[in-house]
Amino acid sequence: GAGVSQSPSNKVTEKGKDVELRCDPISGHTALYWYRQSLGQGLEFLIYFQGNSAPDKSGLPSDRFSAERTGGSVSTLTIQRTQQEDSAVYLCANPPPGWSGGMGTEQYFGPGTRLTVT
């Protein structure tokens, strides 16, 4: 498709389990961001990829969170030993094609994964 896609759309997991969230970015877009939106909170930055490397991981809330990107395309966000406070919507976003990290620009979001930790 033409837009960012994410899977699963919803995920319910038990506390302590690991989860993997997937982002399929817009084809050919080298930059990719992960954000999360907790209930009653604004969107918070998690991590930024340029190609397969992550020059900014400063938003990851703890070492239980990690992310990788392969082939400059699909990205996976992994949360280990999930906690109830991890419940949120996790969103992936791309800037316009060809943007390479200069002046900030708009981003286009996927539909998100709604994670519920019980």
Added chain:
Amino acid sequence: RKEVEQDPGPFNVPEGATVAFNCTYSNSASQSFFWYRQDCRKEPKLLMSVYSSGNEDGRFTAQLNRASQYISLLIRDSKLSDSATYLCVVTRGSTLGRLYFGRGTQLTVWP
């Protein structure tokens, strides 16, 4: 202090009303400015960029005051379909394009 502050509302207005949202940002190095719209349980979508000279897109007008670090959005002739949460968003040159979001202002337009 949060990077971006918005009045959370809610704003409840009748169809045809004019409504204005305000936003302030704390970092003077902020570089790019946007308004996004987020419908219930949906992803944020870009409504419009905000330029220093102010800009208009149909019924929507955005203004930026860099000296006061203040951004506004004016919606004229409100439609039922304008009901949504409006997010004020900024970027900084030093943080690799990450977006900084306000918590959003909720708007309900009633018939």
